[in-house]
Amino acid sequence: MDARGGAARPALLTIVRASGAKLPGAVSLRVAERGRLGAKMFPGEPAAALRQPGHDAPRRDGNMTTKAKVACLATAVAIVGGSAHAEATVIKQSCDFRMETWCDIEQTDGPVTLHRFRVTTGDVGFRSVSASSVLNNEYLERVSVQIEFTNEGGRKYKSYVKVRWIDADGTAIDGFGDEEGLEANRARGVVRRSIGALKYGLQKAKTIEVEVNLNP
Numbered sequence: 001m002d003a004r005g006g007a008a009r010p011a012l013l014t015i016v017r018a019s020g021a022k023l024p025g026a027v028s029l030r031v032a033e034r035g036r037l038g039a040k041m042f043p044g045e046p047a048a049a050l051r052q053p054g055h056d057a058p059r060r061d062g063n064m065t066t067k068a069k070v071a072c073l074a075t076a077v078a079i080v081g082g083s084a085h086a087e088a089t090v091i092k093q094s095c096d097f098r099m100e101t102w103c104d105i106e107q108t109d110g111p112v113t114l115h116r117f118r119v120t121t122g123d124v125g126f127r128s129v130s131a132s133s134v135l136n137n138e139y140l141e142r143v144s145v146q147i148e149f150t151n152e153g154g155r156k157y158k159s160y161v162k163v164r165w166i167d168a169d170g171t172a173i174d175g176f177g178d179e180e181g182l183e184a185n186r187a188r189g190v191v192r193r194s195i196g197a198l199k200y201g202l203q204k205a206k207t208i209e210v211e212v213n214l215n216p
Contacts, residue, residue, distance in 0.1 A: 088215040093117075097165050097205040102148075109214050111153035112182055117163070117210050119202075120144050123192070140196040147191045147210065149182050157182040160213040161191065165205035174201035182214075 091114055095103035099121065105114040121143055145163050159182055164175030180191050 088213060091212045091214065092210070094207055094209040097208040099143075099202065103208060103210075105147075105210070111151055112157050112214060113150045114212060115148040115150065115188070117145070117147045117208075119163075119165070119197075119208065120146065139199055141199050141202060142194060143197045143202070145176065145193045145195065147180075147212070149186070149189055149191065151182045151184055151186045151189070153184055155184050157184075158215050160215070161193075162209075162211040163193075164209055165201060166207040166209065167201075167204045168206045173204060174198050 089109040091105065091107045091109065093103065093105045093107070093114075097119075099119055102116040102118045104116050106116070107114055121141065123144055123146070147161065151157055159180050160177065161180045162175065162177040164172045166172050174197050176193065176195050178193065180193070182191070183189055
């Protein structure tokens, strides 16, 4: 307060007005702005404390700024997404390659159990990787890859199935990979996929491998 009981003027502004001196442009603007807002000028006060028109301080809700809340939300979403991805289960099995012979799997993930699989020339089914293609019978043979499963759940499970047969040197020489649905409430159901396989591969195959990615 001054001697007349009025609000005290900022010290620097009072001195400048009394002396008639001119301040540099940037300082004059800041002093004038502080005077217009009725704010006090403290020694050592950072320039960031001088609020410029159109540049409001970050909004706060309690002790957290809006930007901080958005960052926390984005982190939470990323964690949840990573957890969902981590829940996917990959089931693998291999055995000696023998046409018409079942290979046991017997692995379970939640309500789904994969029992066994095989390659057969009979019971090829209707669904085919190359259903619209005409087989060249000189080099190809129609076979059916079959996977037996049980799904005790009340909903269909998505899966990605890869089957391949491998020669004596460990080289994959034929097979397929595609999405398959494991029907809900099925006991001993069978996924059938008909493909045109290389006769050479069927003759040279020593091992068969199956990989099923269960991603409900």
